[in-house]
Amino acid sequence: MRSTVSNGADFARTRVFKKMIRIYPREDVCIGCRLCEIHCIVQHSKSRNIIKAFKSERRPRKRVEVEEEGHVSFALQCRHCEEAPCVTACLSGAMSKDPKTGAVNNDPERCIGCWTCILVCPYGAIHRVEDGHVAGKCDLCPDREVPACVANCPNEALVMEEV
Amino acid sequence: MARDIRYAVIGNSAAGINACEAIRGLDKEGDIAVFSDEHYPAYSRPMISYLVAGKADAKKMLYRSRSFYKSHGIELRSGTRVAKVSAKRHSLTTQTGETLTWDNLLLATGSTPFIPPIPGLDDIDYLTFISWADAKRLSSLLRGNPRVLIVGAGLIGMKAAEALAEGLAQVTVVEKMDRILPLALDDEASRMVSDRFGKAGVKLTNGTSVTSLEAEGSGKTGDGKARAGRATLEDGSTIDFDLLIMAVGVRPRLELATSAGLETNRGILADDYLRTSHRDIFAAGDVAEAPDVVFGEPRVNALWPNAALQGKYAGLNMAGAETPCPGSTSMNSVEFLGLPVLSAGLVNPPDGGYEVISRRDNEGYYRKAVLRDNIIVGMITAGQVDRAGILTSLIQERANVRRFKSALLEESFSHIYFPKAVREGRIFEEKVGTDAARR
Numbered sequence: 317m318r319s320t321v322s323n324g325a326d327f328a329r330t331r332v333f334k335k336m337i338r339i340y341p342r343e344d345v346c347i348g349c350r351l352c353e354i355h356c357i358v359q360h361s362k363s364r365n366i367i368k369a370f371k372s373e374r375r376p377r378k379r380v381e382v383e384e385e386g387h388v389s390f391a392l393q394c395r396h397c398e399e400a401p402c403v404t405a406c407l408s409g410a411m412s413k414d415p416k417t418g419a420v421n422n423d424p425e426r427c428i429g430c431w432t433c434i435l436v437c438p439y440g441a442i443h444r445v446e447d448g449h450v451a452g453k454c455d456l457c458p459d460r461e462v463p464a465c466v467a468n469c470p471n472e473a474l475v476m477e478e479v
Numbered sequence: 480m481a482r483d484i485r486y487a488v489i490g491n492s493a494a495g496i497n498a499c500e501a502i503r504g505l506d507k508e509g510d511i512a513v514f515s516d517e518h519y520p521a522y523s524r525p526m527i528s529y530l531v532a533g534k535a536d537a538k539k540m541l542y543r544s545r546s547f548y549k550s551h552g553i554e555l556r557s558g559t560r561v562a563k564v565s566a567k568r569h570s571l572t573t574q575t576g577e578t579l580t581w582d583n584l585l586l587a588t589g590s591t592p593f594i595p596p597i598p599g600l601d602d603i604d605y606l607t608f609i610s611w612a613d614a615k616r617l618s619s620l621l622r623g624n625p626r627v628l629i630v631g632a633g634l635i636g637m638k639a640a641e642a643l644a645e646g647l648a649q650v651t652v653v654e655k656m657d658r659i660l661p662l663a664l665d666d667e668a669s670r671m672v673s674d675r676f677g678k679a680g681v682k683l684t685n686g687t688s689v690t691s692l693e694a695e696g697s698g699k700t701g702d703g704k705a706r707a708g709r710a711t712l713e714d715g716s717t718i719d720f721d722l723l724i725m726a727v728g729v730r731p732r733l734e735l736a737t738s739a740g741l742e743t744n745r746g747i748l749a750d751d752y753l754r755t756s757h758r759d760i761f762a763a764g765d766v767a768e769a770p771d772v773v774f775g776e777p778r779v780n781a782l783w784p785n786a787a788l789q790g791k792y793a794g795l796n797m798a799g800a801e802t803p804c805p806g807s808t809s810m811n812s813v814e815f816l817g818l819p820v821l822s823a824g825l826v827n828p829p830d831g832g833y834e835v836i837s838r839r840d841n842e843g844y845y846r847k848a849v850l851r852d853n854i855i856v857g858m859i860t861a862g863q864v865d866r867a868g869i870l871t872s873l874i875q876e877r878a879n880v881r882r883f884k885s886a887l888l889e890e891s892f893s894h895i896y897f898p899k900a901v902r903e904g905r906i907f908e909e910k911v912g913t914d915a916a917r918r
Contacts (some may be wrong), residue, residue: 341906383895392894392906404497404791405784405810408523409542426539428529431864432784435812435821438905440866440893444819 336418336479337456339466341390346382346473348389352465353378356393359457359464377445379454380465380474391465391474393454394441396420402433402442410451417456418479424450482569482580484512486797489561489571489735490587491515492524493783494764494790496542498585501794503551509582509798511553514573516560519611520548525783527614528638531621532645540611564739566757583759583797586736586747587790590729590765590781599692604704605723608639617724620706621647625721628652628710630689632659634813636726637672641815644679651682651718653710658685663811665826667837667845668861675816687713692723729781731766744768746779751803753793761797763789772875773808773824773856784810806875818843819864823871824857825849838888846888853881863890 354366360376361369369375380393396413400420403411410426411433413419422433422442427450433442434451445452457463466474486502488495491513499511521542529535548555556573563572564584572578592607594600606620607613617639625648629636632654640650652659658669659676673683690713694705710718731746742748742756746768753761753769762769764786771778785807792804811822828835828849833856837847842862848870849857855874860867869892873880880887883896894902 381893383891383893385895388895390895395906401788404787407493407525407542407783407787408539409544428523428526428535428539429814430525430812431814431819431821432810432812434819434864434866434868435810435823435871436784437868438872440869442868443865448817448819 337463337476338396338418338479339393339454339456339463340475340477341392342473342475343388343390345471346389346391347471348382348384349470350382351468351470352380352391352474353382355464355468356380356454359460377443377452379443379452381441391469392439392441393465394420394437395439396454396456401436401438405432405436407432417458419456419458420453421455422451422453424452427451482582484579484581485509486511486583486585487571487579487581488513488585488587489515489564490585490589490764490766491517491519491521491555491557492587492589492764493542493786494587494589494767494793495585496521496547497787497790498587498761498763498794498797499551499553501791502798503553505795505798505800507552511551512556512579512581513548513553514556514559514561514571516558517610517612518558520545520555520557522611524609524611525638527608527611528642530611530614531618531639532642532647561735564735564760566739566741566760569759581759584761585790585793585797586741586755586760586762586766587764587786587793588732588735588766589786591732592725593728593730594725595727597689597692599694599708600725602694602704603692603708603723604702604706605725608635608724608726609729617722620722624648626651626719627722627724628718628720629724629726630710631726631728632656632661632683632685633726633728634660634663634811635729636724637676637815638813639724639726640676640681641679644676644681644816648722649680651684651720652676653687653689653712653718654683654685655688656685659683663809663813663822663826664820665847665859667839667847668820668822668859671843671845671861672815672818672820675818679816684712684718695719729765731768731779731781733766736762736766744777746777748777752796752801753789753804754796761793763793769804769807771808772806772877778809780807780809782810784812806872808875810871818861820859820861821864821867821871822857822859824855824874826857826859828857836884836888844890846890848880848887850880850884853879853884855880855887866890866893869893 358369410423442453466476522540560574570580627648629652689710693709695707736747747762749762749769765781768777834850839845844862847859858870886896
């Protein structure tokens with residue numbers, strides 16, 4: 317179903333056909349502004365409103381992380397691995413790979429917070445969220461045409477590719 | 480002559496299920512039959528402690544959806560114990576005498592609790608804690624805040640202790656080694672976990688063992704055994720208990736491998752492809768003794784993530800992929816009373832030849848890395864664990880970390896510390912880690 321979500325000045329709509337997408341960082345143009353992190357937080361907040369997300373609601377954990385050292389920076393989130401170690405290792409069956417989109421998703425209802433996924437993620441891209449009770453990660457923004465981090469990067473340092 | 484079953488899988492837990500999924504990924508047609516002596520669909524064995532603590536229900540215990548077997552075209556023969564395997568005839572015989580032939584067989588028979596011969600133990604109706612049935616039985620006996628004695632402070636014993644500590648029982652744990660979780664953790668991490676248990680009111684008695692047991696007369700069960708009793712320790716002191724849980728360790732279930740004439744040591748010997756000494760028989764999980772990437776020799780790593788990984792590669796190879804299993808080693812991830820602790824590889828190196836670096840801060844963060852000739856071979860991370868998997872992947876890759884050794888202990892240690900070419904290789908080619916390494 318197509319839905320429309322108003323998100324400040326940014327309009328997004330559901331990807332009409334479930335596409336396989338991946339997000340890649342470009343460290344040569346990343347300026348380390350962390351807008352990707354901010355808009356990731358907004359997108360995963362209850363209201364999806366930037367002010368409310370940061371000021372009045374429980375702030376969700378960012379699913380993308382800017383790594384920075386000196387002049388080098390880049391943003392990294394879950395790679396949605398083809399052969400995802402977290403999916404194999406998950407001991408509750410909460411972590412799965414969507415056969416249509418290739419997205420690796422964690423079901424918070426089934427997750428028990430044992431952190432086996434964190435133990436085996438080579439990218440450090442899975443985090444303890446919701447006060448440390450369940451694992452959280454990039455979900456490729458399934459409600460949006462373009463993931464929030466990519467859409468809001470001012471310098472195209474995050475790019476989306478269809479695979 | 481066509482055989483009865485294309486793929487026979489004995490064992491319905493982490494290794495068996497991941498094998499089935501891998502087989503189905505490559506072979507949509509070949510029939511798969513899973514044999515299990517338990518009466519459940521696949522469930523998350525490590526979650527039995529959550530079940531006892533009331534943090535998971537029966538539905539949450541299920542490892543896969545209800546429709547899993549049907550949608551994957553798998554015949555589940557639950558409650559069917561396989562009594563014998565013949566390698567020569569490519570056959571198995573169930574306890575009811577039915578004989579079936581197979582093309583490929585996976586032995587994913589797991590392990591069984593090791594029960595040490597303690598004088599007096601035969602008179603006691605003790606419990607073990609590795610199955611759903613064990614958890615149900617324990618739950619049914621938890622009336623009136625009983626005194627529970629747990630023998631063994633490994634993962635099984637301590638998960639049982641944690642489940643009971645939150646208001647269900649008065650718990651005492653006796654451990655022969657000088658600390659709890661002696662294999663999974665080192666002194667420091669063990670101390671951090673011990674502190675939590677101490678605050679939760681669990682009594683930890685380390686560095687001693689139960690030398691004898693005496694059953695208490697009252698409360699005898701049907702077979703004349705008693706649940707309650709008194710344990711005597713090495714120093715002569717005694718502990719009275721209402722329930723006794725034996726959690727000393729587990730042993731691979733080798734009976735079928737032995738009946739088939741396969742080569743065994745501690746476990747069933749298997750190669751990088753999880754193939755046993757017979758070409759068409761594979762072994763994975765707790766029962767397998769397969770090459771360990773860190774130790775460089777076959778090891779039994781009776782741990783869930785390892786079983787799932789080995790099961791997956793056994794399945795791929797049963798379906799003809801001829802793909803070696805990457806990164807099999809000791810991997811532990813647990814949270815005890817709110818403290819997450821992760822470890823991988825060799826965490827307690829023997830003296831000589833190893834470099835150990837560690838960092839502990841007052842916020843409850845602890846990390847240790849074990850290196851040999853600048854190759855990272857082991858790690859422990861407690862407290863802030865979010866990026867610890869990067870270290871696990873470096874251990875599995877046998878990575879030389881000389882150029883970023885100083886950063887390994889940082890909580891923020893991540894790809895920015897790698898040389899650019901390495902970083903880009905990981906991010907753009909995804910050629911890292913356990914599973915991705917195979918492409």
